[in-house]
Amino acid sequence: MSEANRQILRLAGIGKVYNQGEALENRVLDDIDLRLEAGELCSLIGPSGSGKSTLLNLIGLLDTPSDGELYLLEQPTRQMDDAGRTELRNRAIGFVFQFHHLISAFSVLENVLMPLIIRSGKPSRADTDRARGLLAEVGLEAFADKRPTQISGGQQQRVAIARALVTEPPLLLADEPTGNLDSRTADGVFELFGRINQQFGCAILVVTHDPRLAARCARTIELVDGRVVSDARNR
Structure with a gap:
């Protein structure tokens, strides 16, 4: 299998039920089958309450499915213990959220x-060089020594994207990454996702409520009432 066609993620019959077996049992996801390959830029859309956040939590190994199996880098994950899931998540997945969660006491760099600091303590020279290179990629190399409070919201989100890429993950998950941004800044962030997707070859799954931005991805998955109702190529 070529690198471009390497399977990063596969969901086979994934379901999620809360309060299983109880009177208030709530099935949030039902029989989800999905594949995501290296280099894909894919959006996930659906109305509020459709199960998007639950699905993203499962894919991010932050929760476990009730049914089916989730394969990440071809490894089955449902029966993994917490330590195994944490190790795989830290190695394979980068996260970008609607709220960037930057730490104001630390510099942008x-x-x-x-x-990397959390993973191994003091970063190496190579780590620092890679971080500076990523800041250059997102247009913020000159702001490396600034505090997050000294830059704009759009710039802070770009820092969060660089942070998500510093571990060189094969999968990047973005949960409403433009939800707090004006339309012009949101366009810039989505343009950045496209460039990152092409340059780094990672698979990117973006949850968005904006159909205009979703259409800029190569593929759009629509979730309604916990089921995939559409999985279409946009180009």
């Missing part, structure tokens, strides 16, 4: 390095 230190925020980008934070996942």
Whole structure:
């Protein structure tokens, strides 16, 4: 299998039930089958309450499915213990959220390095060089020594994207990454996702409520009432 066609993620019959077996049992996801390959830029859309956040939590190994199996880098994950899931998540997945969660006490560069600091303590020279290179990629190299409070909201989100990429993950998950941004800044962030997707070859799954932005992805998955109702190529 070529690198471009390498399967990053596969969901087979995934379901999620809360309060299983109880009177108030709530099935949030039902029989989800999905595949995501290296280099894909894919959006996930659906109305409020459709199960998007639950699905993203499962894919991010932050929760476990009730049914089916989730394969990440071809490894089955449902029966993994917490330590195994944490190790795989830290190695394979980068996260970008609607709220960037930068740490104001640290510089922009230190925020980008934070996942590596948490993983191994003091970053190496190579780590720092990679972080600076990512800041250059997102157009913020000159702001490396600034505090997050000294830059704009759109710039802070770009820092969060650089932070998500510093571990070189094969999968990037973005949960409403433009939800707090004006339309012009949101366009810039989505343009950045496209460039990152092409340059780094990671698979990117973006949850968005904006159909205009979703259409800019190569593929759009629509979720309604916990089921995939559409999985279409946009180009």
